[in-house]
Every structure is written in structure tokens, then in C-alpha cells.
Amino acid sequence: MSEGFNIDIVNPEKSFLSKENVSEVVVPAYEGEMGILKDHIPIISFLKPGIIKVISGSEEHNFYVEDGIVEFKDNTLSILTSSIFDIKNANKKHVSDEIQEAEKELNKDDLNDQKRFLLNHKVEILKSISIN
């Protein structure tokens, strides 16, 4: 038996990442960050804007996601998302565009608290990416 589990990240256009033997994944779940290890119980949850951390051995990969769904079952973690990019080769311009758009959205009046919270959070995360 291997020590890790499988991870599949798919977006509508293609399979983004498929990896075996991952030891830990941290996802920005809806109600807080969630670390998933092998033999986690089956779970379904949402993502909020944040960073997915995929740890396999000593390697660590970071991805930015905006929304999505995670499902963990039979030691396979599936992440479905329509917006994801690798932080390592993030496009600076793209990130700053996203920040601007989110900030513009924030200035609208008809936001409910939940949405405002999510947008604030998104700006925060994106800014932390653009600094690095």
C-alpha cells in the first residue's frame, strides 16, 4: 500500500492535474481551510477563493482557485473548478486585472454580506500572490 492518495483537478476544458501518491492536500473550503490526509472520510464541500496546497513528499505545489467543489471518496480527491492557475507561473497582469475587477465589484451597493466577504477575501489572497 502506498502512503498517499490520488488527486484529480479538472476544469471544464481539460484535466488540469492528475497526481498519484499525494501525502497531503490543503484546500480553502467554504468554512475554513481543510487539510486532507489519506483515509479521510468521504466528504463534499465548496471552495472559496484561496490556495490549494498539494504536498507529496518534500514537494509542494500551490494553485490559486476561485471557486469549485471538492469531493473525497475512496482515497481519491476530485476538485472541480472553473478557475485555477499555478501560482508559480501566474501571469502578473492577469492577477492585477482580477484584483481590479473584484475591487470594482466591491464598490457596488447591492452586495450582500456573504458576497462582500468572499470578494474581500479574494482580493486579499490575490494581493498576497502578486507580492510574491
Add this chain to the structure above:
Amino acid sequence: MASLDDLKKRISSVKSTQKITKAMKMVAAAKLRRAQESAERGRPYSEKMNNIILNLSSGVSDKENAPKLLSGTGDDKVHLCVVLTADRGLCGGFNSNIIKKAKSYFQKISDSGKTLKIITVGSKGYDQLKRLYQDKIIENISFKESKNANYFDADKVGKIIIEKFENNEFDVCTIFYNQFKNVITQIPQEQQIIPLKTEEKDNKSSEENYEFEPDEDEILGNLLPKNISTQIFKAMLENSASEQGSRMSAMDNATRNAGEMVDKLTIEYNRSRQAAITKELIEIISGAESL
């Protein structure tokens, strides 16, 4: 009989048509490969989405309070049909096959006295349907500018549908598209997306013990609209692969037919040329004899 000059002109015109169809076939073949790839790459997403929803909806205990997108409005009066076609012609029976399928469905709806509403995606579908169903078409969407099917466009269509659903404009929504089987076979499909048709599969018992965060209803409520967009995106991907496949085989046929026509015309041209020469010879000989 056509004169030699006329025949010559026709031959060259058929030849240049053949050149065009040949080029179109080549282009379609190249595009087909890309479209087919992206259709295949897009499949895991919609499959996974479907699986999750299946698992979720089988766990919904309280059918009455289930989200409307899943269980429907409880009514069956107004049907919305989304017809997905191509923006371009010259692709064989591709567009008309979808239209045919859709029309027979429309007939069924109006025969049973229900109200029909139509959204067309792609300009060819609109062109073919507007003559008969002008008053029924409530929206006409076209993505002529975008080169490939992309999720962003599908999401736009999905949002329109959901908005209309939330305004209680329809009860049942069905989409029409061509499923790509292989280059020569595309199967027109009708697929009901609202309320969601879930195949009952109660053979697995393991699916019950999921942990949900936040609770099931909220997840379902968020997931179902996404599923609509995903289904539409899937349909668009299948459609674009089908369109290219259909165009490729149509253009292949056209090229072959043009070739046959050129052969036939060339024979006719040679015959009449020979006939003219023979006639001239006879005239000369008989003229010489009479002297």
C-alpha cells in the same frame, strides 16, 4: 449541344469549386482533431459533476424541500427548448438534423397543448426556425466571435436559463445538440436539464455516508446552476466536434462529386471537339470530291 467554349468554362469552374471544397475539407479535418480532443478532455468534468450530483440527490431525504432545479416546479405547462446549432453552414446535415429533431419535439409539445418557448444558440438554428416559430423564439444567442467553444460562453447561456427559471418563465427545459460519435456519425440528442433527470441507481449503499460542509441543501443549491452550465458546455463541445466532422465528410463528398463531374465534362468536351474536327474533314473531302 453546348459549344466547346461553354464546356471549357464549365470545366474550369467546377475545378475551382473542387479546389475550395478540398481546402475546406483540410481545414475541417485540422479543426476536427482539436475539437475532438477538447470534447474528450471536457468529459471528465461533466462526468464528475454528474456523479457528485447523483450522490447528493440520492441523499436528499425530503423531496418536497429539494431545490426546484432538481425537482422541478411541480408543473409541466411551459417548455423551454434550447437549440444549439452551428454559426456556419456548409456542413452537410449537421444543422438540419438538430432542427428536425427539435421540430418533432415542438410538434409534440404544441399537440399536447403546452406552451413552447425557444432559445436558439448559433445563427443557423435561428435562421431555420424563425420562419415557423418566430413568435416562440424568446432569445437568440450567437458566439460568432469566439473561435472555440469555451466555458465562459456556456456559462452565459446557463445564467440566462437560470434567470428565466427563477422568474418562473418555464417549467421544463430541454437542450438539443448533436452528439459526436465519429466522423461520419453524429447523433442528434435531446436532453432534459430542468428538472434534472437522475437515473435511479440504488445499487450502492456506500454513497450515503458522505460528510457535507456546509449542509446538503446549500451544496445542491450551489451545484445545480453550475451543472446547467456544464451540461451546456458539454453540448457545445460535442456540437463543435460534430460540426467539423460533418463538414469534413460533406466536403469530402463534394470534392469527389466535383471530380466525377470534371471527368464527365472532359469526356463530353473531347467528344464534341472530335465531332467538330470530323465534321470539318467531311466538309473538306466532300468539297474536294465535287470539284
